[in-house]
Amino acid sequence: MTESTVNPETAVLHAGYRSDPATGAVAVPIYQTTSYQFDSTEHAANLFGLKELGNIYTRIMNPTCDVLEQRISALDGGAAAMAVSSGQAASLMAIQNVARAGDNIVSSTDLYGGTWNLFANTLKDQGIETRFVDPEDPEGFRRATDDRTRAYYAETLPNPKLTVFPIKEVADIGREFGIPLIVDNTAAPVLCRPFDHGAAVIVYSTTKYIGGHGNSIGGLIVDGGNFDWEAHPDRQPALNTPDPSYHGAVWAQAAKPLGPIAYILKARVTLQRDIGAALSPFNAFLILQGLETLPLRIREHTRNAQVVADFLAGHDAVTNVIHPSQFEGEQRRRADTYLNGGLGGLVGFELAGGREAGRRFIDSLELLYHVANIGDARSLAIHPATTTHSQLSPEDQLATGVSDGYVRLSVGIEHIDDIIGDLTRALDAAGKVSAAA
Ligand code: PLP
Numbered sequence: 001m002t003e004s005t006v007n008p009e010t011a012v013l014h015a016g017y018r019s020d021p022a023t024g025a026v027a028v029p030i031y032q033t034t035s036y037q038f039d040s041t042e043h044a045a046n047l048f049g050l051k052e053l054g055n056i057y058t059r060i061m062n063p064t065c066d067v068l069e070q071r072i073s074a075l076d077g078g079a080a081a082m083a084v085s086s087g088q089a090a091s092l093m094a095i096q097n098v099a100r101a102g103d104n105i106v107s108s109t110d111l112y113g114g115t116w117n118l119f120a121n122t123l124k125d126q127g128i129e130t131r132f133v134d135p136e137d138p139e140g141f142r143r144a145t146d147d148r149t150r151a152y153y154a155e156t157l158p159n160p161k162l163t164v165f166p167i168k169e170v171a172d173i174g175r176e177f178g179i180p181l182i183v184d185n186t187a188a189p190v191l192c193r194p195f196d197h198g199a200a201v202i203v204y205s206t207t208k209y210i211g212g213h214g215n216s217i218g219g220l221i222v223d224g225g226n227f228d229w230e231a232h233p234d235r236q237p238a239l240n241t242p243d244p245s246y247h248g249a250v251w252a253q254a255a256k257p258l259g260p261i262a263y264i265l266k267a268r269v270t271l272q273r274d275i276g277a278a279l280s281p282f283n284a285f286l287i288l289q290g291l292e293t294l295p296l297r298i299r300e301h302t303r304n305a306q307v308v309a310d311f312l313a314g315h316d317a318v319t320n321v322i323h324p325s326q327f328e329g330e331q332r333r334r335a336d337t338y339l340n341g342g343l344g345g346l347v348g349f350e351l352a353g354g355r356e357a358g359r360r361f362i363d364s365l366e367l368l369y370h371v372a373n374i375g376d377a378r379s380l381a382i383h384p385a386t387t388t389h390s391q392l393s394p395e396d397q398l399a400t401g402v403s404d405g406y407v408r409l410s411v412g413i414e415h416i417d418d419i420i421g422d423l424t425r426a427l428d429a430a431g432k433v434s435a436a437a
Contacts, residue, residue, distance in 0.1 A: 008075055008190050008295045016070025030285045031063040050249075050269070053258060060272050064281040068288050072210070072220050075294075076185075076202055077195050079225025080261045082268050083218065083284055087186060087205020089277035090219030091115050091153075092123075094182050094203050096275075097267045098238050099150040101127025106144040106151075108135040108165060110158035113388060113400075115184065119153075138169035145173075150236065151180055156194060156338065157187040159374070160348050160384065160408055161401040162322050164334040171198030178232025180263075187346060187374065190298045191339045200227035201263065208375025209345070212290035212297055216283040221267060225260035239263065245270055297377060297413055302342030304379075304419060305411040311420055312349045317357070317431035319405070322348030345412075346374060351405035353433035358383040358405050361430035367414065367422035379412035379419055 020029050036055035038044035046052045055061055069081040084090050099105055107119055109132045119130035131149075133140035141152055152174045154165040171181040180200030185192055186208050194202050204210060206218035230252040233240040239262055242248035246269065255262035272278065279287075309323035324335035324343040335343055351357040361383070362370050368379045372388055382388060384402045392400065411419065 006074075011074040012071055012291045012294055015074035017067040028064060028067045028285065028288050030281050032281050033062075034058050050254065050258070050265075058281065059276050059278045060268055062278075062281050062284070064288070065279050065284040068206075068279075068284045068291065069220070071288070071291055072204070073222055075190070076193055076222050077224075078202065078222040079259060080264045081220050081222040082264050082272065083206075083220055083279040083287075084272070085219065085277040085279050086217045087184075087203070087207055087219040088114055088118065089275075090203040090205065090221050091184065092118060093267055093271050093275065093277065094201055094221050095119075095123065095128065095151060095153070097263060097271055098180070098236060099128045100238065103127075103148045103150045104129040104131055104146070105153055106131045106133060106141050106149055108154035108158070109133065110135060110161055110163065110165070111155060112158070112184070112186075115155075135163070135165050135170070138166045138173065141170050142173045145177055145179065149177070149179055150238070151182055153182045153184075155184040155187065156192045157324075157344050157346070159187065159346050160322065160406060162324055162344070162346055162348060163327070163331050164324060164338045166334055167192075167194055167197040167199055167338055171200070174198075174200075175227075178235035180227050188339060188344055190295050191302070191342055191344060193340075195224040195226060197338065198226075200224050206287045206290075208373070209298060209301070210291055210294055210375075211287045212294060212375060212377055213286070214373065214376040214378065216286045218279050218283050218287050221264065223261055223264035227263070229262050239266060243270065245274070298345070299342065300413040301345030301411060304413065304416050305345045305347050305409075306343065307416050308409065308411050308419060308423065309347050311423065312347065315427055317352055317427045318349050319352050320350040322350075322401075322406075345410060347409045347411055348401075349407055349409075350403055351407065351430050351433075353405060353430055355385055355404040357430040357433040358407055359386060360433050361407055361426045364426035364429035365422055366425065367418055368409070368412075368426075374408075374410040376410065377413050379414060379422075380410040382408050384408060 019026050035057050047054045065083040068083050073081045107130050131144040133144050174181045182201040183194040183199040185202050186205045189209050202222040204220040229236050229239040239251045251262045251266040255265045312318045313321045368381045371380050385404050389397050389402045
């Protein structure tokens with residue numbers, strides 16, 4: 001990273017690529033190739049032996065993906081990153097890279113439903129236990145830790161609750177034990193830089209704000225390069241014992257000549273090699289287009305969301321607004337500490353008329369899309385009680401922060417007057433339900 005790529009607006013446009021060496025092309029080319037010609041047998045042997053880094057096969061690296069990886073690394077102040085096929089693949093591989101059957105992780109309860117399922121069911125079936133703790137009390141992470149705990153996991157800005165995670169508090173506890181904090185920063189890119197607060201690894205679903213245009217599924221794992229794996233041989237055996245799948249490499253040592261990238265190097269040359277959840281170069285290209293305007297869009301999302309939150313707070317049909325600006329005390333302190341330059345683009349609210357009002361609100365929208373997604377440039381809305389959370393019992397719905405009348409908005413970058421106009425129309429329709437009820 002050069003000095004000119006430190007600022008986020010510049011990093012997303014310039015880090016990792018200037019022009020194509022063969023053609024001078026300024027736009028990042030889509031290197032739609034599976035494999036790469038080696039210069040010589042010695043060159044090939046060096047690449048396979050990790051004596052030098054270079055392209056071997058697109059399942060494990062690709063020049064278009066590489067620019068995306070370098071740009072996100074520059075944005076977050078990390079050491080290196082790996083692009084993967086989805087946010088789900090990023091979460092899964094971030095854990096698999098350090099935990100084996102018989103090990104456990106400690107995770108925040110406030111998670112995206114897909115991640116919850118992955119941890120509570122799929123990883124459990126594969127022998128990796130997840131101990132869920134309420135992030136309200138960071139010390140819960142310490143209490144849930146034992147000798148087989150390999151990682152802590154959390155989301156910066158989890159929805160529907162939108163209560164910001166205490167990153168430094170939990171990262172500090174982890175560092176006492178030699179346990180890395182992995183943070184899913186999908187809902188708060190640019191606004192939060194988890195490495196600045198002690199997180200060791202960041203995962204993203206690029207499907208959301210980073211891609212930003214609702215056209216490609218993708219994910220990223222970013223290595224902060226700030227965690228001393230070698231100092232904790234018993235706690236972190238996956239990086240400190242000979243790896244039989246790579247002629248006995250001990251990753252914490254083998255990576256040293258290449259930089260502080262032991263974690264992500266292992267993920268790339270073993271997990272990605274074996275699992276194959278690679279991002280296609282075409283999707284990397286589309287995500288790069290989105291990334292170029294991410295800081296600009298995030299500013300607009302954040303500004304519009306604040307206006308929407310204030311508008312909802314003054315509306316008769318709304319009983320409660322869920323947005324960090326509405327919080328007080330410790331929750332507000334966390335939002336102000338960890339989100340820089342705005343409180344994000346997500347807003348939740350509860351309707352007085354409950355489930356029927358929620359349904360009526362959604363059906364009355366004309367501009368906002370009714371979709372199960374966040375982070376699109378367009379404004380999106382969903383009524384979780386009748387969709388994403390409908391399989392949960394009413395008690396479990398409430399535990400995850402979803403009441404009957406709860407609506408989640410992902411506020412887009414349209415003109416604010418048009419967003420407010422559509423919300424007003426739909427709230428009028430929803431308000432009639434509460435009046436009749
Ligand atoms: N993390 C968060 C916070 C998400 O909201 C999502 C998807 O909604 C994911 C991870 C999973 O991402 P993907 O859909 O790209 O697999």
